[in-house]
Amino acid sequence: MDELTRNSEFDTRIAEGIKIEPKDWMPEKYRKQLTRMMSQHAHSEVVGMLPEGNWITRAPNLRRKMALLAKVQDEAGHGLYIYSAAETLGTSRQELVDQLLTGKAKYSSIFNYPTLTWADIGIVGWLVDGAAIVNQTMLAKCSYGPYSRAMLRICAEENFHKKQGYEIICTLMKGTKEQQKMAQDALNRFWWATLMMFGPHDSNSPNSADLFKWKVKKKSNDELRQHFVNITVAQAHTIGLEIPDPDLKYNSETRNWEFGEINWDEFYAVIKGHGPCNKERLQARNDAHDNGAWVREASIAYAKKKQGKNLERFLNVG
């Protein structure tokens, strides 16, 4: 089959909403775009363990500690699902991880901000996981089968994470004046950084055209950001928190909460490696990778040994 026919068959499948599976033919650009996006997503899950992991030893009680431990472990699991899904496109996990460790690959800007107080853990669960759900609910319907199926499972878990975070903040808001201040301060520091998670404005998003054409994205960066603001403002006001945006106002015609401009200079500085914690995060991932070398060696040796036995058994049976 020639290139033109293959391309047109691929486009027809996309138009009909048929999922693309790993062994199906796909344009190289589709493979590349998905590998880029999925690997960045997997890296985000893994780097995302760091700001919250920072509070496991300081959680205020056993119940909070257990929930936080489980959440951080879930993020590791999400990283694994998405690396596995990304590998089906032909790049090995080792290669993808190397791109992260050498600083070549991006991961979500939000994880380059520090978690300074316990309230930050509540805010991360509520806002960051909340934003991730908005984005990933869309991706669960994307055209690439392995990615969309991974998203379905991840979204179910993220919902628990969001509730866990919001409950921490609700508890603080029912507490002392200091606790309420702590929650407001965490919201002030994380609000704008969370809005940046959705990426640049649509007019400055170079990848969106391809991703829309191939039904990887079904809603734009700005549409998802607006949806997130609309649901989150109500949740903040219900518990007495103020959104740190003097331009925030409700438009009763469009039924949207209109909001001020994001500091895009800050966004681009963070994604270029100059955020408050970029160096620290990369160092922590490199240290973890180096310290885990013996585990990888041992498991490869074990797998080889087992494979050898299976091979012997197979040969004996044969």
Ligand code: BYC
């Ligand atoms: N941070 O053309 P654009 C989670 C980059 S949740 C860093 O609009 P695209 C978690 C972008 O990569 C977070 N970089 O890109 C939650 C591109 O650069 P390259 C992870 C960003 O792909 C709780 C350039 O800017 N979620 O893991 O159309 C706990 C131009 O942007 C960011 C995902 O990754 C950013 N915020 O749209 C633990 C979801 N925004 O690659 C963990 C999957 C943009 O051309 N990804 N850039 O050099 C997506 O949905 C899309 O990739 C994005 C960006 C909406 C993020």
